[in-house]
Amino acid sequence: SMNVSMENFLDALKEVEPSAIREIFVEVPDVTWDDIGGLDTIKEELIEAVQWPLKYSEIYEKFNITPPQGILLYGSSGTGKTLLVRALAHESGVNFIPVKGPSLMSKYVGESERAIRDVFRKAKQASPSILYFDEIESLVPIRGRDSGAGASFTERVISQFLAEMSGIEELKSVTVLATTNRIDLIDPALLSSGRFDVVLELPLPDREARGKIFKIHLRQKPLAKDVKIEKLAIQTEGRSGGDIALLCRKASALAIRDYLKNKKWKVPLLQNKHFEAAFVFLRDHLGKN
Structure with a gap:
């Protein structure tokens, strides 16, 4: 007789994309940890921060430990930030939602804030997921440097981003991952506890x-x-x-x-x-x- 087994359902899951992110879903390249030379300490940090909480969730619950909600990778160009993100997305096996910071910016009042709310909402609907922000400094620059209408716009965008990361609604099974070449341009409020808990610098290879x-x-x-x-x-x-x-x-x-x-x-x-x-x-x- 023919029976539908759990293995069949697991195979089907590989073929069906989550409807919540179908319009923005990007196929993750087949990059593994073995494709990255060096950066062993950084790789271990990412495995412990993202992969272990997903794979050994019952152990984390027993110790009453919540995994880090945000991870920031920074370093000069060519040090492997994007490659690390691609490998992490592949190895973790969760839904991967890449977002380029400048693509969320809009000249119309309220549109940038709405775009930020939408990407976080999609990440929650598709959890467990990794929400990846490239060039995060363009989205959340240091407040107070602009004047006039520009300052007001920056304040609203940063406030919306902070509210999504550490607001009343908890980000369950969503890891926010960001990369930047200029950490000195990021608003310090994002680097406080409860937002980007893990900040990793990628050095030049020895x-x-x-x-x-x-x-x-x-x-x-x-x-x-x-x-x-x-x-x-x-x-x-x-x-x-x-x-x-x-x-x-x-x-x-x-x-x-x-x-x-x-x-x-x-x-x-x-x-x-x-x-x-x-x-x-x-x-x-x-x-x-």
């Missing part, structure tokens, strides 16, 4: 982390024997993960060009000379030493 990043970006590329990842890690002192990714892409493009023009090799290979040329490109065209 030598060991740079080696791991190179291995991730080069693991599926045909490498010549003269390519030494340890040497590349030393040469990229002071560079971010984004710089290393760009370096690997440029070196690969140069290797393809070399192969198609000359065809001296039986198979295309990524050689050390391609990395040296890529370093020159970064320095001359992008102004990076």
